Amino acid sequence: MKLTVIGFWGAYAGKNEATSCFLIEEENTKILLDCGSGAVSQLQNYVELKELDAxxxxxxxxxxxxxxGGLTYSRVVDMNLKRTDHPLQIYAHGEDKNEFQKLGKPPYSLVTQYEVAQPITIGPFSISFQKTSHPAPCFAMKITSTITGKSVVYTADTTYDQKLVPFSIKADLLLAETSFYADQTANTFGHMNSDEVGRLANEAKVEAVMLTHLPHFGNHQQLVNEVSQRYQGQVILAKTGEQMHI
Ligand SMILES: [Zn+2]
Ligand SMILES: [Zn+2]
Structure with a gap:
């Protein structure tokens, strides 16, 4: 499976960049994890929008x-121009009915509600979910390739939560939100700091960790150093266009 970082900023997009969005590909299936601000513009450097499955x-x-919304409109254009006849599939949680019911635009995009107890299958990917601790209902996800057995765990937004350890156990890559530095309190904002990310990566014995949802202050290299104090494996700083084969 190939991962491409489309956007890695927390809160708002840095100059000419994007907030949370990751492209994951295996064989001919292309999926996005989240679609933050600036993502549609950045995505076109790596994929044709009409080729996105979900x-x-x-x-x-x-x-x-x-x-x-912009990604959905791209599918309206591409389907009307007959560039594709595949609607965009959107998978989302249903704990906020108001937001959930605004998502779809049939026949151009179709929405499926995911549930914690029921992993979903998209092409060669199996994806399972776990609720995180965050001010809005939020779900971490584990994406496993049914071809290679390799897995990526995306924490999404969360405070440090011991339940993330078994969920992330021995993942090939932990995509971990790292919103604050080690000496800052993150949990009051619903996030993790670098010390907590290091603990999670270490306890879950993951193969590698990529730091994302990065703050608009400080020196990001310090985050890497702080995670490395707790975790001996590979620590990667997310940056636009970074690609990993997992
Ligand atoms: Zn966020
Ligand atoms: Zn959030």
């Missing part, structure tokens, strides 16, 4: 869904 949304905060 978007899986963690929650409805703007920095995770802001560009979904």
């Amino acid at each position: 978007v899986v949304l963690s929650h409805y905060h703007h920095d995770h869904v802001a560009d979904l």
Whole structure:
């Protein structure tokens, strides 16, 4: 499976960049995890929008869904021009009925509600969910390739939560939100700091961790150093266009 970082900022997009969005590909299936602000513009450097099969949304905060409307409109254009006849599939939680019912635009985009107890299948991917601790209902996801057995766990937005350890156990890559530095309190904002990310990566014995949902302050290299104090494996700083084969 191939992962491409489309956007990695928390809260709002940095200059010419995007907030949370990751492209994951295996064989001919292309899915997005979240679709934050600036994502549609960045995506076109790596994929044709009409080739996207599905978007899986963690929650409805703007920095995770802001560009979904634009992405949906791209499918309206592409289907009407007969560039594709495949609607965009959107997978989302149903705990906020008001936000959920605004998502779809049939026949151009179709919405499926995911449930914690029922992993979903999209092409070669199996995706399971776990609710996180965050001010809005939010779900971490584990994406497993049914071809290779490799897995990526995306924490989405969360405070440090011990339940994430078994959910992330031995993942090939942990995509971890790292919103604050080690000496800052993150949980009052519903997020994790670098020390907590290091603990999670270490306790879950993951193969590698990628730091994302990065803050608009400080020196990001310090986040890497702080995570590395707790975790001996590979620590990667998310950056636009970063690609990993997993
Ligand atoms: Zn959030
Ligand atoms: Zn966020």
